[in-house]
Amino acid sequence: MSASRCSWLAFGFAIAVGVATAVDDTARAETGADAPAAAAPNAVATPDGEGPAIPGAGATGVELKPTIAASDCSDRPNALGVSRVVEIDTTSGPEFGDQYQKSEPRLLEEGEVVLTFDDGPMRRYTLPILDALDEECVKATFFSVGRMAIADPATLQEVARRGHTIGSHTWSHKKLSALGASGVEREVELGLSAVAAAAGVPIAPFFRFPYLGHSKASLAYIKGRGFGTFGIHVDSKDFRTRSPGVVLRNVLAQLEREKKGILLFHDIQPSTAGALSSLLAELKTRGFKVVHMVPKQAAVTLPEYDAIAEKALKAKSVAAANTPLAERAATWPVSGTEGATDPPGTHPKSSGKAAAPRGSKPVDWANPSNDPWQLRAFGYE
Numbered sequence: 001m002s003a004s005r006c007s008w009l010a011f012g013f014a015i016a017v018g019v020a021t022a023v024d025d026t027a028r029a030e031t032g033a034d035a036p037a038a039a040a041p042n043a044v045a046t047p048d049g050e051g052p053a054i055p056g057a058g059a060t061g062v063e064l065k066p067t068i069a070a071s072d073c074s075d076r077p078n079a080l081g082v083s084r085v086v087e088i089d090t091t092s093g094p095e096f097g098d099q100y101q102k103s104e105p106r107l108l109e110e111g112e113v114v115l116t117f118d119d120g121p122m123r124r125y126t127l128p129i130l131d132a133l134d135e136e137c138v139k140a141t142f143f144s145v146g147r148m149a150i151a152d153p154a155t156l157q158e159v160a161r162r163g164h165t166i167g168s169h170t171w172s173h174k175k176l177s178a179l180g181a182s183g184v185e186r187e188v189e190l191g192l193s194a195v196a197a198a199a200g201v202p203i204a205p206f207f208r209f210p211y212l213g214h215s216k217a218s219l220a221y222i223k224g225r226g227f228g229t230f231g232i233h234v235d236s237k238d239f240r241t242r243s244p245g246v247v248l249r250n251v252l253a254q255l256e257r258e259k260k261g262i263l264l265f266h267d268i269q270p271s272t273a274g275a276l277s278s279l280l281a282e283l284k285t286r287g288f289k290v291v292h293m294v295p296k297q298a299a300v301t302l303p304e305y306d307a308i309a310e311k312a313l314k315a316k317s318v319a320a321a322n323t324p325l326a327e328r329a330a331t332w333p334v335s336g337t338e339g340a341t342d343p344p345g346t347h348p349k350s351s352g353k354a355a356a357p358r359g360s361k362p363v364d365w366a367n368p369s370n371d372p373w374q375l376r377a378f379g380y381e
Contacts, residue, residue, distance in 0.1 A: 073137035080136040080280050083112065083289035089296040090205045093223030097231020097262055099212055108260045112291050113283065115140035116230065118169055118208060120148055120267035121155035129267050130162055132276040136284070139292040140164050142267065143208040143230070146171035146194030150312050153198035160201050165294055167206030167230070168192045175211050176218040184218045188225070193301045193309035202298035206230055227299070233261025236272060244274030251279060255288070 073079055086107065088094065096107055108114065115133075117140060120126045133140055142159050144166060149156045160166055170176065171191035176184050188207070196203050207227040209218070214229075222229055234254040238247045251263060265272040283290070 076137060080138055080284040080290060082137070082139050082292045085292045085294055087294050087296050088206075088228055090228035091226045091297075093226060093228070095219075095223075095229040095231070097212075097229075098233050099231035100229065108262075108291060110259045111287060112260050112289050113234075113255070114262045114291050114293055115265070116143060116208070116232070116262055117141070117265045117267040117272075118143045119145050119173065121152050121159065122148065122268040123152055123155045125270060125273040126155050126159065126267045128273045129265075129276055130158060130164075132273075132280060133164070134162060135277065136280045138280060138290050141167055141204075141206060141230075141293055143167045143169040143206070144195045144198075145169050145173050146191035146309070148268075149195045149198035150309070150316055153200070153313065153316070156195070156198045157200050160199050165206065165292070166195065166199055166203040167208065168195045168203065168299070169208050170210055173210045175213055176209055177213045177215040179218070181217060181221075184221050188221065189302050189305040190308060192299060193305040194312065196299065196301050197306065197309040197313050204228075204293075204295035205297070205299035206293070206295065228295075230262065232264040233258050234263045236263065236265045236275075238266055238269040238272040238275075241271050244271050244278065247271045247275040248279050248282065252282060252286075255286075 073081060094105055096105070115138065117126075117129065120142065121144060142156075142164055144156060144159075146168070156166070168188075168191050170187040171194060172187065174183070174187050176187060179187065192203075205225075205227045207222050208230050209222075212231055214222075219229065234251055236247050237250050241247065247265075255261070265276075267273075
């Protein structure tokens, strides 16, 4: 598939070989927070032709150019697959999820779900998750944390290579509602630049707040940047358990009640990595359909934060060349010392606090302000 002048909508059709809905039936979720229910001139009708179409601003932006075609699923006619692709215009700052019920535009029909994964990449869990998605020819959206992306760009590039949508989830997972204006900007913008730099391809202007928490000011900032804000409808609560069975039951019980929705998982959790294959099989058995969200235009990063992200990415490359273990680590110290550790809860014997890398400052993962990555990136040390 040629990368030149191709839209994400066309790409979405390419990745959904053999699915029930053709491109002409693809819905476009293009809306603002207070958009009226009536169809706008540039809106596209919903697939079933019933109900109001979702209006949008129709603004143009940087065109995304996928560099690869997704795997051919024509030999797996019984796979769950992608039922339809929704192209989302974020220029007016739309908000999706139960957290934004007053303004949430119509995105999903009953029986439809969107799969989303936060906080990665983390190689030993992200890769099995990607394999499970591939097995059922399903596409998802990954909201990556900037410092995790810088720590393992190869895995994030694999997410992109397999045709999934990549959004951003701040630089270090700080609670934005607790930050002032400058702190919100740093977390959002460096996170976006870092994820884009690590991915090596344009990413979506899709954003999810850490802890699903926001202040009026932080929500206004995201909206003003032309990003879509994505909350959730179903929480897997995978961070509370190492049991795949518990995750499976959590999701299915909530879907029984909600009937549809955006599903939240974390690709840094072993419980989700272990549960996903069974969950996808159960979704298929119960008649649920998967919707893939794609952006109408790419996220636009800011040059000053691009420079910081590129410097960090280059430093990671140098560290990886000098210290082979750095390439396998989920996180790694700015100083280039060995012994980087995983975030809390990701190791079977984790006590919840990460041990400090040898020769560097102690890292308190519950307090990202003490993260030497953040301190060095912003010139605090």
